[in-house]
Amino acid sequence: MSAAATATAIGLRIGAERFEANTATRDPVWVKAVVLMLALGFFAIFLLLPLAAVFVEALRKGWVVYVAALVEPDAVSAIRLTLLTAAIAVPLNLLFGVAAAWVITKFDFRGKQLLITFIDLPFSVSPVIAGLIYVLVFGAQGWFGPWLAAHDIKVIFAVPGIVLATVFVTFPFVARELIPLMQAQGRDEEEAALVLGASGWQMLRKVTLPNIKWALLYGVILCNARAMGEFGAVSVVSGHIRGQTNTMPLHVEILYNEYQFAAAFAVASLLAMLALVTLLAKTYVEWKASELPKHGDTP
Amino acid sequence: MARASTFRGLPGFGLSLGFTLAYMSLIVLVPLSAVFLKTATMSWDGFWQAVASPRVIASYKLSFGASLLAAAINIVFGFLLAWSLVRYSFPGKRIVDALVDLPFALPTAVAGIALTALYAKNGWLGQYLEVIGIKVAFTPLGVLVALVFIGLPFVVRTVQPVLEDLDTEIEEAAASLGAKRLQTLWRVVLPALAPALLTGFALAFARSVGEYGSVIFIAGNLPMVSEITPLIIITKLEQYDYAGATAVASVMLVTSFVLLLIINGLQEWTASRSGRLS
Numbered sequence: 001m002s003a004a005a006t007a008t009a010i011g012l013r014i015g016a017e018r019f020e021a022n023t024a025t026r027d028p029v030w031v032k033a034v035v036l037m038l039a040l041g042f043f044a045i046f047l048l049l050p051l052a053a054v055f056v057e058a059l060r061k062g063w064v065v066y067v068a069a070l071v072e073p074d075a076v077s078a079i080r081l082t083l084l085t086a087a088i089a090v091p092l093n094l095l096f097g098v099a100a101a102w103v104i105t106k107f108d109f110r111g112k113q114l115l116i117t118f119i120d121l122p123f124s125v126s127p128v129i130a131g132l133i134y135v136l137v138f139g140a141q142g143w144f145g146p147w148l149a150a151h152d153i154k155v156i157f158a159v160p161g162i163v164l165a166t167v168f169v170t171f172p173f174v175a176r177e178l179i180p181l182m183q184a185q186g187r188d189e190e191e192a193a194l195v196l197g198a199s200g201w202q203m204l205r206k207v208t209l210p211n212i213k214w215a216l217l218y219g220v221i222l223c224n225a226r227a228m229g230e231f232g233a234v235s236v237v238s239g240h241i242r243g244q245t246n247t248m249p250l251h252v253e254i255l256y257n258e259y260q261f262a263a264a265f266a267v268a269s270l271l272a273m274l275a276l277v278t279l280l281a282k283t284y285v286e287w288k289a290s291e292l293p294k295h296g297d298t299p
Numbered sequence: 300m301a302r303a304s305t306f307r308g309l310p311g312f313g314l315s316l317g318f319t320l321a322y323m324s325l326i327v328l329v330p331l332s333a334v335f336l337k338t339a340t341m342s343w344d345g346f347w348q349a350v351a352s353p354r355v356i357a358s359y360k361l362s363f364g365a366s367l368l369a370a371a372i373n374i375v376f377g378f379l380l381a382w383s384l385v386r387y388s389f390p391g392k393r394i395v396d397a398l399v400d401l402p403f404a405l406p407t408a409v410a411g412i413a414l415t416a417l418y419a420k421n422g423w424l425g426q427y428l429e430v431i432g433i434k435v436a437f438t439p440l441g442v443l444v445a446l447v448f449i450g451l452p453f454v455v456r457t458v459q460p461v462l463e464d465l466d467t468e469i470e471e472a473a474a475s476l477g478a479k480r481l482q483t484l485w486r487v488v489l490p491a492l493a494p495a496l497l498t499g500f501a502l503a504f505a506r507s508v509g510e511y512g513s514v515i516f517i518a519g520n521l522p523m524v525s526e527i528t529p530l531i532i533i534t535k536l537e538q539y540d541y542a543g544a545t546a547v548a549s550v551m552l553v554t555s556f557v558l559l560l561i562i563n564g565l566q567e568w569t570a571s572r573s574g575r576l577s
Contacts, residue, residue: 016388018467024474025386025467031480032387039379040395046448047401049423050413057416096322099315106309109316117563121327124555124562126509127407128529129548132536133330136337141541143333167326190309200310222403229406232511232529236536249408249512256412256516265416268409275404282404283397 054272058265069255069263070270077243078251078267081159085234085247086227089166093223097174098216102208104175105182106190116179122171130168131236134161157239162247165233170223177219178212185211214289218282225278229271331552338549341542349546354522355531361439362528366507369446370454370500377454377499378492384455385462399455402448407512414445415517437519442527445513450503457499458492461569465491494569501565505558509551 019025027035059066069075100119104112122130136142138155148155155161189211193203209216231249238245240254248271255264338346349355383389384396402410418425418435428435435441465488473483511529518525528551535544 016386016392019386020388022467022471024471027386028480035379036383036387036389039376039383040389042376043380043395043399045424046444046451047398049417050410050448051398051401051405053413053416053423054409057413092322096319100319100323102311103315103319107312107316109312115319115323117559118323118327120559121331124505124509124559125331126511126529126532126548126551126555128511128532129334129509129552132532132544132548133333135536136333136541136545137330139541164326168330171323171326187309194309203310225404229404229409231406231408235511236533249406252408252412261416264412268406268412271406271409275401275406275409278404279397279400282400283393 051272054265054268057261058269060265061262065262066266066269069260069266072263074242074246075251075263075267078246078248079270081162081246082228082248084159085163085166086224088163089170089227090220090224092167093170094174094216094220096171097176097178097219100175101178101182101212104179105185106187119172119175122168127169127230127232128236130233131165134164134168134237138164156237157241158245161237162234162245165237166227166230169230169233170227173223173226174216174219177215177222181212181215214285218285218289221278221281221285225274228274334545334548334552337542337545341546345542346546349535349540349543350550354526355528355547357523358526358528358531361442361525362508365439365442365446365527366450366504369443369450369507370504372447373450373454373503374496374500377451377503378458378496380451381455381458381462385459400452402450402452407449407510408516410448410513411445411516414441414448414513418444418517436517437521437525439518439525441517441519442514442525445517446507446510449510449513450507453502453506454496454499457502457569458495461492461495491572494565494572498562498565498569501558501562505555505562508558509555 100115103109104116135156138144138148138161140149140156142156144155155164189207190203193207194200198206229249230247231253234247235250235253238247238250240246240250242254246254248267252264252268252271255261255267341349380395380399384392384399415422415436417423418428418441420426420429420436422436425436433440435444469487469491470483473487474480478486509529511527511533514527515530518527518530520526520530528547532544532547532551535541535547
């Protein structure tokens, strides 16, 4: 998403009434009908149908097969690894996001624009390359390969590699949500807190964090969805060892390639539900953020 | 930093800048630099053979061609969706608005197998397309379908806020000067949206070029026909051709960086046109 899009994502959405009541901005009825038909038809075919297909295919062979696919040991281990990966990657990038947004929005220094560009970098790198770079650094023939082998540490084709690749692809999410908001809020409130005698940590806890909590939550939600769903980057570094280095999306791929379609879609349906919960949470956060006054609500 | 006044400035500059730079270097910059350092150790001939063999060239044509086409399709339908969401009231609008982000939230592998199931020969859509002689799954057309899915929210979410902020006064002025509604849209509204549309196009294109998960299931992955560039990298890695994989990756990375620069420029243009702070 662009910075502009993010800025209103956490902002007030205005209804269409003001356009439809105004003769100058109201479209003729037939134009409205045609535009809505095209837009919603496209929406239904490209977004609704694939979503529906996941659940229909998952239940094609009935509930028994569906549940069996989810409680099977390899599936359970994939779910566990996915949760573990997200539990490491999300807090790390949360910490980074707050630190980066703090330094970018509250201070002036040389090279700030470059820093912002670098933060966006992982978004424009193919997931496959995100996996490849860690193979080049930690793989058997990589920079640290011989050293790691000598000390019997496995990064590539093991859990640490999966976590690293996930941290890379989810790196920008929190920072990107915070930067436009904190830029708009300025530094007045923090300065006031300090002048009134607050310590640095008090200021952070009582002023800054309450001001950014909704954007922060939104960033964490997006970061988590991507962390649990990442496929390309993780696929390169995982080695696809069943029961050990398979995350949920990789498990879906294996089942699908073995023509166990119902089982593949059953695991996929869990990930689709995660996506729906993410969108629901996003809508809720937007609604909450638009309810609050822009500055300094008390917790 | 101005530390000259009596106020000592906000705390944490050194700590947060130090952490930001260290973390970013460890996670992003140093590993990324490995691609270029590894490529630099290759001979020119070896590099050229890896990045310009006919099979790799065919993959560039598919990846870039399908991405351009998908982004172009998304500009049209993304604009119509953004327009519907901002300008019209209709039942279910909130749900449509929330679900536009589905491609951001749905894991790519899930999207990939769902689209394949839809467009396969016996799928919901595939069986009807088969009758009129159109094959989607396991052809380049399948790649296009997956990339349209992936790119749609980029256009909608870039155009929507600009459209919301667009001053209705210019449309009122055009109407009072006697312009027909469609004339106003074509001559007044669309030019104002042009930077946002272009930004959305570039974002969707940049994402599509590197996309892997949603494409590989539906593409069929036939060499020279429906094999995308990211898959070439994976294939080379699986054959332990690390140098070859890295060389192709370096070509893709340079392309991404150029696109990133263009997108940054476009976003500044959008911001200056619509008068918002980016």
